[in-house]
Amino acid sequence: MRDTASILHLDLDAFFASVEQRDKPSLRGKPVVVGGLGGRGVVSTASYEARPFGVHSAMPMHEARRLCPNAAFLAGRFPAYRAASRIVMGVLGQLSPLVEPLSLDEAYVDLAAGPARDFSVAALRDLAEAVRAEVKAQTGGLTASVGLGSSKFMAKLASEAAKPDGVVVIAPGTELDRIAGLPVRAIPGVGPMTAEKLQRLGLTTVTDLRAALPGELRRELGPAVATMLTRLAVADDDRPVSPDREVKSISVEDTFAVDYREVAVLEPMVVRDAATVGRRLRRAGHFARTVTLKLKLANFASHTRSRTLLGAVDSDETITAVALDLLREQAHLVRQGVRLLGVGVSGFTDAAQEALFEVTAAKLDESHVDWLPTVARERHAVYRPGDDVAHDEFGPGWVWGSGLGKVTVRFETRDTPPGPIKTFEIDDPKLRLREAEEAEVPEAAAGGLSAASAP
DNA sequence: TCTGGGGTCCTAGGACCC
C-alpha cells in the first residue's frame, strides 16, 4: 500500500458482447450472449441488456437460452477481440511502462512508474476519464470502467464499483473503512470453496476476518491463503504491477458433444491437440520438458497425467508420442466415458535438448495420421453464428444462423445502419468466411492520450 | 438437455540427495 492512489485497474465492460454490438449495428441495445454454442457450451459474456434476464458468465448456454430466448447467441470472434485488446493495452502503455494485462479485457497500470504527474484524487479522476475517452475513441466505441487505489486490491475494487462505464478513486487513507463491511468474497482469491470454509468458522465479512485466530485460519486454509487473507483484510497489499510475466504452460482442451469410451476414438484428438500445442509452443519460442494429458470423465471428475522428459522439446512428433502414451495408460479411465480431453506442455526452457528425449517413448503410429483430415474437417467448414462473411454481390456481413443446408446472413458492418437479411445455400460459391482481422480497426494513432493527460 | 477454455498458484506425498 502506498500513499497515493497510483495503481489503476481498467476493465472493459461486457467486452466480447460489446465488440459484437459495435460490429453488428442491429444488435445495439439488444441482449447479446457470447459463448459456446454446442450442447455443452457456457456463457462467456452477456451484454448488459441480457443481464436483467438472469444471464451471466459461466452459466450453461441452454439455461441462458431458456432465460432469454430472444437474445442473439454468438460463437465469438477472438481475432476481433485480440485486435481491440491490443489497442486498449496501447492506450495504457502511454501512461506508464508498467502495464500488466490480466486477460484480453483487464489490466493494471502502475502510474507511479510513469512520468511525474499530479496524484491528487481529483487529478487522477480526470486522468481516468481521459483514458476512458481515449479507449472509446480508438476502439470505435467500447466502454471501460476504471478504478484507482493505493494497491492492486483497491484499484480492482474501485473498478468493480465503477462498472459499467465509470470511474472510482479510492482515496488513500479510506481503505480500511472501505472494505470493513464487505463479504469475504470481495477479497481476491476467496472463491466459493474458501468462502464456505470461512462461513463454517463463522467468518462472513472482512471485519470478521480481522478478528480471526491466525492458527485457525492457517489450519483450515493452509499457510499461503491464510497469510494472504490476514493481510488483505487490513488492506495490506504490496503486490507489484509486473509486466511481461512469463508464460508457464500452454494447453488445448476440447469438450465433446458426447462422451467417448474408446481409446482409439480419442487418439486422433490427441494427435490434433498435440499439434496445436506444438505450433503454439514454437511460435512462443519455447521448449518444454513436461507433457500433460487431461481427461474429464462423464461424472465430471478430472484426471491429469504428466511426464517430464530428460530434455526440452518442441516437435509435434515428440509431444504427440508422449501424449498418446499417457492416453493409452489411462484406458481404464477412458472406459468410464470421456467428456473432455486436453493436451498441455510446461517446464519451459529457451534451448532445445531433443537429443535427450527418451528413445523408449512410444513411436508415432502412422495409422493415427490417417484420421487427421476427418477430425480437422469436422472443425471448420461450418458457418458459426456471428462469423464475419462476405458475399460477392451483397458485400460484408455476418452469419445470423445456419442449418439444413442454408446459411442466413445480415449485411451490415460497424459503419453501416442495420442491414438486410438474406439466406443462401451453404455451398454458395459467392459466399465466404471473412478473416476478422480484415474487418478490424486500423492501427492505433499514437500520442492522443499523452496530449489529453499532459501534466 | 446440467456444468468452457485458458491460465496461475498452492498443497501434499514420495524420491532422492547431502
Added chain:
DNA sequence: TCTGGGGTCCTAGGACCC
C-alpha cells in the same frame, strides 16, 4: 538402535481467475 532434517524435483489434484 526408533525412524534427523532440510532442500529439490516430480506428480496429481484442487482452488481460483477471467
